[in-house]
Amino acid sequence: MNIPEILRALSRKTPAGIKRLIPDGVFVSLMYYASYGKLPDLKNPITFDEKIQWYKLHHRNPLMTVMADKIKSRDYVRSLGYDHILNEVYFIKSELGYRDFDNLPDKCVIKANHGSDMNIFYDKKNNANIDEMVKTMKKWLRINRFDHTREWSYKNIEPAVICEKFLINKELGELVDYKFYCYDGKPEVLFVCAGRFSKDGVKYSAYDMDWNRIYVTKGKPGLDIEFEKPDTFEELKKTAAALSKGFPFVRVDLYSVEGKVYFSEFTFYPDTGVIPFSPDEYNKFFGDFFILTPVT
DSSP, X not given: OOHHHHHHHHHHHSOHHHHTTSOHXXXXXXXXXXXXXXXOOSSSOOSHHHHXXXXXXXXXXXXXXXXXXXXXXXXXXXXXXXXXXXXXXXXXXSSOOGGGGTTOOSEXXXXXXXXXXXXXXXXXXXXXXXXXXXXXXXXXXXXXXXXXXXXXXXXXXXXXXEEEEOOXXXXXXXXXEEEEEEETTEEEEEEEEEOTTSTTOOEEEEXXXXXXXXXXXXXXXXXXXXXOOOTTHHHHHHHHHHHHXXXXXXXXXXXXXXXXXXXXXXXSSGGGGOXXXXXXXXXXXXXXXXOOOOBO
8 A cells, every 4th residue: 555545544444533633734734645645735835725725724714614504504695685595494403303204295305514425315205214314313413524624614513414305406307516616706617516316426517607618527527418507597606606705715506496596505625625636737727716815
């Protein structure tokens, strides 16, 4: 095994309690090294992923904790006058029991508020295993993503789960995600995410703000089709711009279903800044928009 492979293996096996003892700067540098095979330049970061590591360490606006929280972010969106784009909520819980599932519709989405990759698509008609779901969600509530990634915006979120209405683009048979990379209120690049339920898994396609395809990928394969621009594209752009003002970078995720825009989430550290772009030149391309300002 080479050094990056050893670091990745150690990261998977090291308990969170041990990880907490590692200084933040050392931790993010080792994470970066495990992916890129070199240390990030944290004094003069140039690329997007280097800047994400710097962002974790030096830009700590308290509003980021609110926005990263999938429950409290709804209040933030509402405060900006965008309550009309919020999805319907069935329950919010910090403690779970079997009765919480008694009155749910046939389909809904349950997710943790304090991290990523903690989602369950509940389908009552297809024999949803509630025992396993409750066990999984209770595990979620014991996780602090900061311990594993140093993504500061998640550090002080009180864990809970939120259950929302199941959305789908019926014409496509799936839900399409529009992920806007925004820099202080200016969307620059959009990743369209599709194929969530396909056998090949999620794929992305990137577009500029004039809906020209950008042939770049980041962690997921590119879609092999040209995606049709949604009728709500201008509204999606306007919404992303309004919700992202005041932050050097934030990814704003939105949906467009039956002509209506919906808010999904905010993300300050996509792929925790350790999944390379392909081609590599786009790491600097995305980084050039990212103007760093320290906030402590």
